[in-house]
Amino acid sequence: MPLWGGIEAGGTKTVCAVGTGPEDLRAEVRFPTTTPTETIQRIIQFFREQTSEEPLAAVGIASFGPLDLDPESPRFGYITSTPKPGWASANLAGSVRRSLGTPVCLDTDVNAAALGEHQWGAARGLDDFVYLTVGTGIGGGAMVNGRLTHGLGHPEMGHMRVPHDRDLDPFEGSCPYHGDCLEGLAAGPALEARWGQPGATLGEDHPAWPLEADYLAFGLVNLICVLSPQRIIMGGGIMEQRQIFPLLRRRVQELLNGYLQASEIPEQIEEYIVPPGLGERAGVLGAFVLAQQAAQGASGPIQAQSSAAT
């Protein structure tokens, strides 16, 4: 069985793994995502150490974005306009490919997590679902008719605009591009700026959580109205606060107000809005699925120059 390398490059931490699937995870490492140079060095070092006996067949990269995923673009595979210091214009896929000499397939961290959940997790057997992460940022990957959505580039679900009642919540929003988009109102940095301490340190009964659920519910309602998914999987650090789930499910039902006829929403909401089946490994295991696609040549959704990389 071919050995896959997976990289999940997140805004806060990077995860690297070697294996063939969730039941055969041979090595894993996590470290903070610092500068591109240092982060890429640690990635390469890990894979060199772990593959001295058996070579990797291919590497999948699940990266934060925005990414240039247009194979015709001279900046294909680059991270583009991220607010994360140092990373705008970083060529993560190219660096990994050159250093390791394997085929590489790149997609967004959330598209990869969707692939992982589809192959091994909470979206097995579903053709239409969304994976949404709420952490340092908010991002989503959608599968429609069994295939990931890319379109013009890739979705940036966190930057949806949602209602913001400034009398109730005068916080201006923390997105440097859009102020009070969904990410600017509900991602980790917004929580910390609004309440003066990190979300993880707020008690379970803190008023932060009903407000958080309200914003996320607006986002989910919009996803439901646009995509009509069969399930929504909610991952990321903020969703580790499991008390959000019941608040969020109830609020989504209230906002939809019986308009949609699918019984899944009124009757099976606990199975409709769910945590990831792969837990915090959705992204890095999804990167294994990207690696499978890289090894199959052009059959993957987005190939990082894999034909020249073997």
Place this chain on the structure above:
Amino acid sequence: MPLWGGIEAGGTKTVCAVGTGPEDLRAEVRFPTTTPTETIQRIIQFFREQTSEEPLAAVGIASFGPLDLDPESPRFGYITSTPKPGWASANLAGSVRRSLGTPVCLDTDVNAAALGEHQWGAARGLDDFVYLTVGTGIGGGAMVNGRLTHGLGHPEMGHMRVPHDRDLDPFEGSCPYHGDCLEGLAAGPALEARWGQPGATLGEDHPAWPLEADYLAFGLVNLICVLSPQRIIMGGGIMEQRQIFPLLRRRVQELLNGYLQASEIPEQIEEYIVPPGLGERAGVLGAFVLAQQAAQGASGPIQAQSSAAT
């Protein structure tokens, strides 16, 4: 060449046509959508009159919704929870199939319009685009990777929640289910309720239009964030007010604020947000595409009991 019947059942008017495509439209009729009984009678009468010499190979129905598009449901093909009086629980597809004895394929009016624009209009050659109509209601159909989005049921894009500054616009919204969802703020009835006269009677420089463009821009930004479409086609009665297009394009650019890297939005916005190539016939011509699918048996996205209908 097989002869197709197309029905566009809209919230305000119904259009029926017979032909093989936009260059061969042999007959067309438009009448107000009144009660289900009367409307269905007029539909059947038109097709009987027009097909006395050559029979229809199949009929496509592009209907307002919400529709039950689950083939396993006992109410498959029914209009479900519409606020339109008399139409909740109407079985349009079944009535047409029984009366005309042809295969019938049903989808939403906007999904059909998307199919029509893809085959003959402004979306030729595109795999990822949205058709959005702004009229009596707001609805959208999306093609992703070359296939229509259905998911759990079908999209209800008009019911997205968007920012609503009540100081600027104290209008509560006109959606009976959600108040100030996008449709409640920006569809025809909202315009008429807010300004005391129908949109079509307001002058080109009326302050209604910049406000309308603001709300629609929020909706488009959300569609772009979720679907990353290659183009957005805007049809429907309100979009006949062509002065909305430049306002809307500018506002979408302002709201995105350079975050997305695709050059189509900053550089080619006039080709990114466009009117339908088929004009007001997008829906009824899209119904021809549905009829083609009905004639091909199970290859259509949603079949209204066509196997039993021949």
